[in-house]
Amino acid sequence: MTALTGVGVSPGVGVGPAYVLSYEVVVPSPDARHDGDAAAERARAGAALERVAADLEERGVRAGGEAEGILGAQAMMARDPGLAAEVAQSIDGGAAAARAVYEAFGRYREALAGAGGYLGARVADLDDVRDRAVAVLEGRPLPGVPARAAEPYVLVAHDLAPADTALLSRDVVAAFVTEEGGPTSHTAILARAIGVPAVVACPGATSIAAGTRVLVDGTGGVVRAGPTDGEVAGALAAAAAWGAALAAATGPGATSDGHRVPLLANIGGPRDVAAALEHGAEGVGLYRTEFLFLDRASAPSMEEQEAAYREVLNAFPGGRVVVRTLDAGADKPLAFLPPGGDEPNPALGERGLRLFRTHPEIMDTQLTALARAASGAPSRVEVMAPMVAGVEEAAWFAAACGAAGLPSAGVMVEIPSAALRASDLAATVDFLSLGTNDLAQYAFAADRQVGALAALHDPWQPALLDLVALAAEGAGEHGKPCGVCGEAAADPALACVLVGLGVTSLSMSPPALPAVRAALSRHSREECVLAARAARGTASAAEARAAARSRLPGLAALAL
Template sequence: MLGVRLSGVGVSPGRASGPVVRVADPLPEPPETPSPEDPLAEAARIRPAAEAVAEQLRRRAAAVGGDMRAVLETTATMAADPALLSQAEQLVTTRGVPAPRAVYEAASGFADALQAAGGYLAERVRDIHDVRDRLVAELLGVEPPGVPELPGPSILVARDLAPVDTAGLDPAKVLALVTADGGPTSHTAILARSLGIPAVVACRGVLDLGEVPGLAVDGDTGRVEVPEGPVEVHAAETTAASGWNGVGATQDGFRVKVLANVGKPEDARAAADAGAEGVGLFRTEFCFLAATDEPSVADQRTAYRAVLAPFAGKPVVVRTLDAGADKPLGFLGLAAEPNPALGVRGLRVARERAGVLDRQLEAIAGAAEDSGAEVSVMAPMVATAEEAGWFAERVRAAGIARAGVMIEVPAAALTAREIFDAVDFVSLGTNDLAQYLFAADRQAGAVAALNDPWQPALLRLIARVGEAAGEVGKPAGVCGEAAADPRLACVLVGLGVSSLSMNAAALTMVGATLARVNHDQCQSAARAAAAAADPTAARQAVHAALG
C-alpha cells in the first residue's frame, strides 16, 4: 500500500502527517433471538439504559462549551426520546425480540424517516445511528463505539464521525481527520475548521488501506497519501486567531460584518460570547420542530425574544419558517410529496398559509421591540422577483423596516438584479444553492465533491449576485457553511459579499484571517478561484493569491 494516493473533499485547510488511529465501526446488528422468557421484564430494561446513555452524554456536554455543548445536549435528548423508547418497548412485548434488537429497529426506523425527508433532517441520521449504537451497547453491557484513547499525535480515520465522537477531541493529539463518508457541511468539517485541524471527507478507499505506517493528509487539495518512506509526525501550522479586535474588516479597512448562525437561545449566547457582531441567520423553525399545533403569537414572541436578547442594539436577520422538505413542521399538515426538496417548502408554504406568516411576523416585530435587537426579516426558498415583492410587502405591513430573501435557488441568483428592486438585502445560502446548482443531494457521499463550496461554477453564480449588489448599493451576505472557511471567506468578500455568517466556533478565525489581507487581495483571489477548472485548482490559486 506504500505510495497509494487517494482523493476526497478537503474541508479544512492545512497539511499534516503521522500514524493512523482507526475509529471502530458501529456494533454489528443485534440478532432477533433468543426471545425473552419475560417480555415485560425485558422491555423494562430499555428506559434505564436510555437514561444511563443520556446521562453520559449530558456529562460530556457539561465538559465542553459553545456549539458542541448544544449538539451533545440535543443528542442526549434523542437518547431519552419517549416516542423512540415506547416503540422499542412495544417491539419487545408484541414480537418477543430482545431489547437490543428492539432498540435497533425502532431507531433505524426513525433514521430512515429522516433520511427520506432530506436536507437538515437527513443530517441528523448520523446522530440517530450513534444514539442507537450507544443504547445497544448499554443493553449488551459492552463498550460503546467511538474515538479510542489516542496514544500520541495521530491521524484519525473513520467511516464518519458523530457529534459525540468529536466532543472533547484534543487538537494537540489529532493531527488530521479523514472520513470515508460525509460532506462539506458535516460535523467533521465544522469541527475541523473550528479547531484548525486539516480534514478530508468523502475519501473513498481510505477504510480499505489496512495496516499502514501512516498517512499524509492535505486538507487544501483533498489528497490522502500513504508515504513511501518513514512517516514523520507533522502537525499543520494553524493561522493564529489572536489579535482580532472583534470588528470584521480587511487589513485596509474594507468593512465585512462577521455574524453568527443561530437557532436556539444557547446558540445565541455562544455566538455573543464568541464575539459575533450580530446574527446573519436566525433559524426560527428550530424553536418549533416538535410542535403539534401552531404556536400562539405570544409563545412565538417569547421564544424569539430569548434568542434576540444577547444581541440588543446589534443587527439580527430573522429567517421566517423554512418549513417543508427537511423540516416538516407537524402543525402545518403538509401533504406528502414525491420529491420534497423540490416541492412546497419555505416561502411556498407561506404563500399557501399566509396567516401563519402574518402571525409569525407579528411575533418577530414584538420580540424585536422587547429585546432591542435591530431586526431584519428574510424569506427562504425564493425563486422569483414576484415572490420577493410579495414577501416584502407583508414584512413592511407588519411594521418591520427591512425585508430580504435567501438566494438558494439558481433562478434567484440569475435574477438578483430584479430581486434587489423588491427587497433591501439578500443572503446566499450556499449549501442549498450548491445542491440545486449541481443536482446533487448534499447528504449523499457519492456526490459530495459536487457540493464542494469551492466549485468554480458556484463561485461564478455568487459573483453574479455580488455584481448586482454592487450595482444597486445593497448588501449581499453569505450564511451557508462556506462562510466558515477562512480562505473561502476572503474569496466571497472578493466576489462582492458584505457580510459572512457562520457557526460560533469559526468566528474568530475568519475575523482574524480577513484582518491580515487587503481588499485587492480578496478580489484577485476571487477572480482566480472563479476562473479555475475545478475546486482543487481554485484552492491552489487562492493559496497563491493570499499567501
C-alpha cells in the same frame, strides 16, 4: 508515505499516532425471542433506552456549546414515543428486547435515509443510539474512544458519533479523520467547535494501521500516513505562522485598503452567541430559527420565541442580527406543519416561505415575536425569508414584515431564478443574502447529502460564482446589500473572491472568522476583484481555486 485526500472541514494541522475506531455493530439474531414475559421485556427495553438517553444528555451538559444541543437531540431520539410503541409491538409479538429495538430503529433509519438532506445526515446519530441501546441490552460495552492517552492521537473511523467526540479536546485528540460525513455532519460541527483539525469523506482512512504516525491537514483535506520528520516540522511551522497571523488580525472586517466587509456569525440560537463573540463576530448573518421548532409536537409559543430572539439581539449592541424565518419542509419536516399533500420530491416541494404561505398563522406568530423582541433591542434586526423564487413571493413577505412592524425585510437567494432576477428582487426588499449551499444544490441538481456528487458542491464551481456575481450585481443596481451566509464564506481564499464579486458581508461558523478576517486584511479590494475575475474565467472548480490563489499573495504568508 501514503497520502489520502478528503474534505477538510476544520482547519489546522494535527499529528499523532492513529487510533482506528473499529466498533463492531451488534446485530441481534432475527430469531431472538424473550421468555414469554412481554411486560418484563418491554420494561427492560424502556430502561435501556432511558439509560442511553440520560447518558447522552449528561455528556451534552458536560460538553456544553454545540455538543449539548446535538446530544440532546440524540437523547430525544431514544425517548421518541413512536419508536417506543414499535418496540413494544415487536416484543408483544415475541421478539427479544434487543431485536425489537434493532428492528424499530431500522425502520426509522430507512425513513431518514430516504429523506436525504438534513435528516439524511442524522442517520449516523440514529445508528449510534441504536447501537448503544442494543449494547446495554446485550450486556456489551458501549461504543467509545479513549478519553486519555500518552500523547494526542489522530482518531480515524468509518464515521464518528457525537457522543464519541463531544468530550474530547486538543489535549486528547490531535485530529479527526473519517471515511464518511460531510461539512454539515455532526463530526464536522463538533470538530470546528473544539478547534480540532478534521478531514471527512476520506476513502481508505480506516486502512491506516493503528499506531501509524499520521499528519492531518484540516484546511487542505490531506491525510499523510508515515510522514517524514521534515514534513511534520514544515506543516507545524506553517500552522504556527497561520495562528500568529490570525491572532494579529483584529477589529472589523476590511480589506487592506479599508473597504469594509462586516464579518458575521451563523448561529442556531442563544447557545451559540458566546462562540460568535469569542471569535469577533460583528453581528449575526444567519440566525437559523428552525432549531426552535425541530423535534417538537407543537410550535413554540410567541413568548418562548420572543425570549430566544431577544437574547441574541441583546448580545450584539450596535450590530446587525439577520434572522431567517422558519425554514421547514423537505429535509426538515415538522410533525405539526405538514405539507399540503404527498410530495414525490420534497426538496422541490413546499419548504421555507412556501410552507409559510400554507400556514400563515405560524409566520404571523414568528414575525410578531421578532418585532416584540426587537423593540428596544440594542442591535438592528433584519428578517429574511428562505426559498424565495420570484418577485411576487418577495413582495408578499416584505408586506408581511411591514405589517408586523419589522423595519427590514430581505430574501435568501438559494434558487437560481432568484439569482437570475436579483435586480427585480432587490427593488422589492431591503437586502439579499446568498445561501450558497442550497444554491449549489439547485443549480447542479445535486443532493447535498449524496457523497458521490460532492464535487458538484464545491463552492469554487465557476457556474456558482457566476450566480453569486449576478445576485451581487442586481442588488448593487439598487444600492442594496448582498451578503453570503453559506459555508463558502468560511474559506479565506473564497471569501476574498466573494468580496471581489461584489458581496457586501460574509457570515460563517464562528471559528472560521479569524482566518477570513486575516485573509481580507492582507489584500486590497482590487486584488479581490482580479482574483474573482480570474476564477470566473476558468472551466472547473480546481482551476478556479488555483487561479484565484495565484492572485492573492497574502494567503501564502498566512500559510493558507
